[in-house]
Amino acid sequence: MIATFRVYLKRRAGRGVGDFFVVQFYRTKEQMRNAARIRVRADGLSAGSFAHTLGFCLWYTKLRRRKDRLVRQRECGTVYLCSVAGGAGVVAHEMTHAAYAWLCGRKGWRPRWKDKALDEDIAWTVGWLVTQYWREYWKRFAK
Numbered sequence: 111m112i113a114t115f116r117v118y119l120k121r122r123a124g125r126g127v128g129d130f131f132v133v134q135f136y137r138t139k140e141q142m143r144n145a146a147r148i149r150v151r152a153d154g155l156s157a158g159s160f161a162h163t164l165g166f167c168l169w170y171t172k173l174r175r176r177k178d179r180l181v182r183q184r185e186c187g188t189v190y191l192c193s194v195a196g197g198a199g200v201v202a203h204e205m206t207h208a209a210y211a212w213l214c215g216r217k218g219w220r221p222r223w224k225d226k227a228l229d230e231d232i233a234w235t236v237g238w239l240v241t242q243y244w245r246e247y248w249k250r251f252a253k
C-alpha cells in the first residue's frame with residue numbers, strides 16, 4: 111500500500127465527526143487485488159474472482175465494546191484502488207458503491223437493498239459518465 115486516507119460521506123464531516131470510508135491505494139493491480147482478497151477472506155465473506163478487478167469497495171459495520179454495550183464505529187468500509195487503474199471512471203465507480211451502501215445501510219434508503227444488479231448498474235453508469243466528462247474536458251483544455 112502506498113497511501114491510505116479517509117473519505118467522508120458528509121461535507122461537514124472531518125476528524126472525529128461523521129461516517130467515512132478508508133481508501134487504500136496500491137501501486138499495482140496485483141497488490142490491490144491481493145489485499146482485497148485477503149480482507150474478504152478474513153471477514154468470512156465470499157466474493158468472486160478478483161482477476162479483472164480495477165477497484166473494490168467493501169462495506170461493513172465496525173463495532174467496539176464500550177462498557178456493557180456495542181457501539182458502532184464511524185468507519186463503514188474500505189475502498190481499494192491502485193495507481194495504474196485509478197482513473198476518474200474507476201474512482202467514480204467505487205465511490206458510487208460506497209455512497210449506495212452508506213445510503214442504504216445508514217440512511218434508510220430502501221431501493222432494493224442488496225440488489226447487486228442495481229448497485230452495479232448505478233456504479234457503471236456514474237463511472238462511464240465521469241470517464242466521458244474527463245475525456246471531453248482534456249480534449250478541450252489539455253495543454
Ligand SMILES: [Zn+2]
Nearest residue numbers: 203207230233
Ligand atoms: Zn462495481
